[in-house]
Amino acid sequence: MNDGVNGVALAVFVFFFLVVTVLGFMAARWRRAENENSLDEWGLGGRSFGTWVTWFLLGGDLYTAYTFVAVPAAIYAAGAAGFFAVPYTILVYPLIFTFLPRLWSVSHKHGYVTTSDFVRGRFGSKGLSLAVAVTGILATMPYIALQLVGIQAVLDVMGVGGGESTHWFVKDLPLLIAFGVLAAYTYSSGLRAPALIAFVKDTLIYLVIAVAIVYIPIKLGGFDVIFDTAGKAFDQVNPVTDKPRGALVPGDAGQWTYATLALGSALALFMYPHSITATLSSGSRDVIRRNTTILPLYSLMLGLLALLGFMAIAAGIKVQNGQLAIPQLFEDMFPDWFTGVAFAAIGIGALVPAAIMSIAAANLFTRNIYKDFLKPDATPAQETKVSKIVSLLVKVGALAFVLTMDKTVAINFQLLGGIWILQTFPALVGGLFTRWFHRWALLGGWAVGMVYGTWTAYNVASPTQRHFGGSSAEIPGIGEIGYIGLTAFALNLLVTVVLTFVLRAVKAPEGVDETAESDYTADVGDPGVSPELPKVGTGH
Numbered sequence: 001m002n003d004g005v006n007g008v009a010l011a012v013f014v015f016f017f018l019v020v021t022v023l024g025f026m027a028a029r030w031r032r033a034e035n036e037n038s039l040d041e042w043g044l045g046g047r048s049f050g051t052w053v054t055w056f057l058l059g060g061d062l063y064t065a066y067t068f069v070a071v072p073a074a075i076y077a078a079g080a081a082g083f084f085a086v087p088y089t090i091l092v093y094p095l096i097f098t099f100l101p102r103l104w105s106v107s108h109k110h111g112y113v114t115t116s117d118f119v120r121g122r123f124g125s126k127g128l129s130l131a132v133a134v135t136g137i138l139a140t141m142p143y144i145a146l147q148l149v150g151i152q153a154v155l156d157v158m159g160v161g162g163g164e165s166t167h168w169f170v171k172d173l174p175l176l177i178a179f180g181v182l183a184a185y186t187y188s189s190g191l192r193a194p195a196l197i198a199f200v201k202d203t204l205i206y207l208v209i210a211v212a213i214v215y216i217p218i219k220l221g222g223f224d225v226i227f228d229t230a231g232k233a234f235d236q237v238n239p240v241t242d243k244p245r246g247a248l249v250p251g252d253a254g255q256w257t258y259a260t261l262a263l264g265s266a267l268a269l270f271m272y273p274h275s276i277t278a279t280l281s282s283g284s285r286d287v288i289r290r291n292t293t294i295l296p297l298y299s300l301m302l303g304l305l306a307l308l309g310f311m312a313i314a315a316g317i318k319v320q321n322g323q324l325a326i327p328q329l330f331e332d333m334f335p336d337w338f339t340g341v342a343f344a345a346i347g348i349g350a351l352v353p354a355a356i357m358s359i360a361a362a363n364l365f366t367r368n369i370y371k372d373f374l375k376p377d378a379t380p381a382q383e384t385k386v387s388k389i390v391s392l393l394v395k396v397g398a399l400a401f402v403l404t405m406d407k408t409v410a411i412n413f414q415l416l417g418g419i420w421i422l423q424t425f426p427a428l429v430g431g432l433f434t435r436w437f438h439r440w441a442l443l444g445g446w447a448v449g450m451v452y453g454t455w456t457a458y459n460v461a462s463p464t465q466r467h468f469g470g471s472s473a474e475i476p477g478i479g480e481i482g483y484i485g486l487t488a489f490a491l492n493l494l495v496t497v498v499l500t501f502v503l504r505a506v507k508a509p510e511g512v513d514e515t516a517e518s519d520y521t522a523d524v525g526d527p528g529v530s531p532e533l534p535k536v537g538t539g540h
Contacts, residue, residue, distance in 0.1 A: 004159050005159040006331065008339075008340060009158055009336050009340035012337055016204070016341070017181075017348070020201075024182075024188075024189060025184075025185050042190035042384050042387065043363045044113060045190065045191040045195055046281075047282070047283065049283055050283055051290045054278070054282045054288075056195070056202050057191075057194065058278045060194060060353065061194070061198075061356045062298070062353075063349070064146075066149070066150050066414075068345070069327070070146075072308040072326045073323050074322075075306050076310075079230070079234045079248055081250055085265070086303045088269070089296075089298065089299040090299050099433070100288050100292070103276070104284075105521055106432070114277075116129040116132045116133040116367065119431060123510075124439065124510075126372050126373070128439050129372065130369065131424075136361070137394075139273075139417035139418070139420045140274065140360060141417075143353075143357055146414050147353055147354040150323075150346055151347050151351075154343045155175060156327075157328055186391055186395075190359065190388075191278075191281055191355075194355040194356050197352050204348060205345045208341060212330075219333060220315060229314040230248065233245065233313045234246040260486045260487075263483075264486035268418050273360035274360040276360070277363065309326075358394045362394060365390045366390060367383070371383060413468075416457055416468065419488060422449075422485045423488060423489065426446075426493055430496075439511050441498075445495040448491055448495045449492030460472070
């Protein structure tokens with residue numbers, strides 16, 4: 001790793017960062033409505049985005065800087081087991097095709113901004129809505145922190161702000177500046193900022209992947225050399241575990257882990273608040289459907305991206321922190337100017353999802369904690385103001401997390417967040433198709449899944465950690481090692497079904513459902529479902 005600052009790469013990085021900063025502030029004037037003091041405008045971009053804006057927004061939202069860094073880092077560390085991210089992003093799109101259009105329709109008809117809004121309206125339960133909201137906020141916070149970790153990894157490799165002997169403020173000043181700019185344009189422009197910046201982010205990422213997948217193998221002697229070198233490296237015994245470092249193909253013992261992790265991750269992905277926020281910003285049901293058919297293009301990119309992990313091994317990259325492997329590969333392989341482009345892709349790839357995630361968490365707090373429990377008569381303008389402030393506080397919390405805690409802690413909490421957010425699946429997706437589940441049963445199932453998942457993850461040890469050392473453990477009754485989140489989800493669903501039978505038998509109050517069957521298929525132009533932006537401001 002270079003000790004000095006890569007001046008050319010830094011200059012290119014700063015150029016693109018300035019470009020997206022300008023775009024972030026300009027976004028406030030893009031497609032601006034006459035009345036901006038509402039969460040529909042600030043938090044959902046006026047619910048007016050078309051197919052391509054939504055595609056770039058969702059891509060920028062789901063394929064983050066952490067994805068760019070961590071997926072190939074997992075391949076670099078353990079081999080084929082890290083490829084689970086590829087099949088899970090393929091599984092997720094047929095899944096969301098079945099329920100996201102229904103969620104869009106009912107949310108558009110009733111003005112729901114968050115998943116918790118829908119849960120409250122469907123089941124007539126503020127308690128269940130609060131559980132979903134708190135889970136969403138808890139799961140999102142470490143995810144935002146990991147985006148800042150991605151920026152920090154790039155800055156470290158460029159030689160900016162590094163050095164343990166440097167005063168902490170000087171060392172972290174570049175990250176603080178990036179955070180300040182992100183906070184400012186998110187506060188000013190809301191969801192329109194990441195929507196506009198996502199065009200730049202995705203273009204850069206596709207460019208970098210296209211070049212890397214051709215240029216780096218040529219420099220290393222071809223893919224046969226890359227796979228041969230990686231295979232030999234994985235065959236070496238790890239002195240800590242006394243087992244091979246990894247494998248090019250998952251072994252029999254790892255197949256349950258691989259399959260359950262892929263399936264569980266697919267079920268969880270669109271439970272995250274930021275995924276739903278980007279979805280609800282769409283202008284119609286057809287936009288959602290079209291996006292589920294073209295978003296798999298990102299899965300192709302992800303598969304190519306994962307191969308960079310093998311390339312890092314073949315290139316002889318040696319780093320203590322695996323998250324630095326790909327940034328270091330870029331610095332070693334690319335000319336300095338293109339290294340700057342690659343680092344800009346990762347850095348901007350952190351800004352887009354961090355902005356959306358902070359907006360989504362803020363919307364949950366505003367609608368389902370502040371308005372439901374603290375100020376029921378809050379006006380749309382007051383809601384927007386609170387959401388803006390909370391989005392800043394969320395980012396401050398994520399920044400403090402990154403600056404004060406070991407990076408592995410952030411990763412562990414993000415893994416835990418995936419386990420948690422999956423427990424909201426029965427209430428959200430189940431509620432979109434049936435009213436059979438009892439609200440108290442859903443709350444009971446959620447509680448059991450959360451407690452089991454958290455406790456089991458706490459007891460997972462790794463060679464370097466006593467607790468939260470991974471996201472897989474033995475599946476009760478099967479004896480195989482599988483994804484904790486999916487086991488907790490199965491337990492959650494079992495408890496929910498059993499409790500529903502019991503509560504229905506004793507005729508427990510079911511709550512009022514404010515939705516109608518026709519709400520789930522409504523589209524723009526239907527009675528009561530008019531476009532949210534009848535007039536688009538001129539921006540002056």
